[in-house]
Amino acid sequence: MSNSASTMIFEKQDILGEGLNVDLCEDPSCFVFENCDFNFSDSVKIKGRLTLTGELVYFRGDITASIILTCARCLKYFNSLIQTAIQVDFLPRENKPDEEEIELEASDLDIYYYDNVSISLFEPVRDQLIISIPIKPLCNANCSGLCPHCGQNLNEKKCKCPDDIKIDPRLTPLEKLKHLKEKQ
Numbered sequence: 001m002s003n004s005a006s007t008m009i010f011e012k013q014d015i016l017g018e019g020l021n022v023d024l025c026e027d028p029s030c031f032v033f034e035n036c037d038f039n040f041s042d043s044v045k046i047k048g049r050l051t052l053t054g055e056l057v058y059f060r061g062d063i064t065a066s067i068i069l070t071c072a073r074c075l076k077y078f079n080s081l082i083q084t085a086i087q088v089d090f091l092p093r094e095n096k097p098d099e100e101e102i103e104l105e106a107s108d109l110d111i112y113y114y115d116n117v118s119i120s121l122f123e124p125v126r127d128q129l130i131i132s133i134p135i136k137p138l139c140n141a142n143c144s145g146l147c148p149h150c151g152q153n154l155n156e157k158k159c160k161c162p163d164d165i166k167i168d169p170r171l172t173p174l175e176k177l178k179h180l181k182e183k184q
Contacts (some may be wrong), residue, residue: 008121010050012057012114019051022061022121031126038133041079042066046125048086057090057119063128069137073145074153084132088124090114 007024014020024047028040048061065082093113112124144154152159167175 008046008125010119010121012052012117012119015050015052015057015119019049022046022048022050022059024121026125028065030122031129033130036133037070038137039068040065041068044125044129046086046121050119055092057114059086059088059090059119059121059124061086063125063132065129067133069134071139071143072136073138073143074155075146076139076153076155078137078139080134080137082129082132084128086124086128088112090119092116 007026010020010022024045026044026046028042028044031040031044042065045064046061048059051058051060063082063084063086067080067082068077069080070077088110090112091114093115110124114120139155146153147159147161149161150159152161
C-alpha cells in the first residue's frame with residue numbers, strides 16, 4: 001500500500017455513535033492493477049459512512065472513477081465512468097477463520113478484517129473497482145468492430161471487402177444455423 005492509500009485508514013475510536021462520514025478523493029496511482037488493460041483518467045472518489053456496532057464495523061457508500069478502456073470490437077480507446085455502490089463489513093482479525101479449507105457463503109465475500117484499532121478501506125475499494133470493470137468493454141452498444149479480412153474500423157467507414165467471402169468449410173454447420181435463425 002502506498003502513502004496515498006493511508007488516507008483510506010480510519011481509527012476505530014473515531015467512529016462515534018452516529019458513524020463517521022467518509023469523503024475521499026484518491027490518487028489512482030495508489031491502486032496498482034497488474035495485467036489489466038485500462039488506466040484511470042481521474043481521481044477515485046469514495047463517499048459513504050463507517051458505522052460501529054459492537055466489534056462489527058460497516059461501510060456503506062459509493063465509488064466513482066473515470067477509466068480509459070479499449071473497445072473489444074474496434075480496439076479504440078474510450079472513457080468510461082464507473083459508479084458503483086460498496087457495502088462491506090469489517091470484523092476483528094481474531095474472528096478470521098483459519099486458513100484451512102472453508103466453504104464460503106455469498107455473504108462472506110463482503111467481509112474484511114481489521115486489527116482492532118484501524119480499518120482500511122483500501123482492499124475493499126480496490127476489489128470493488130476490479131469487479132466493476134466490464135469484461136468485454138464496448139465504446140458503444142452498436143459498435144461495428146473491425147472487418148475480419150482487411151482490419152478496417154467499420155465505425156469510421158465501410159470497407160471494400162466483398163460480403164460473400166468464402167467461409168472455412170469447417171464452419172459450414174454454423175452457417176446453416178445462422179440461416180435457420182434468420183428465417184425465424
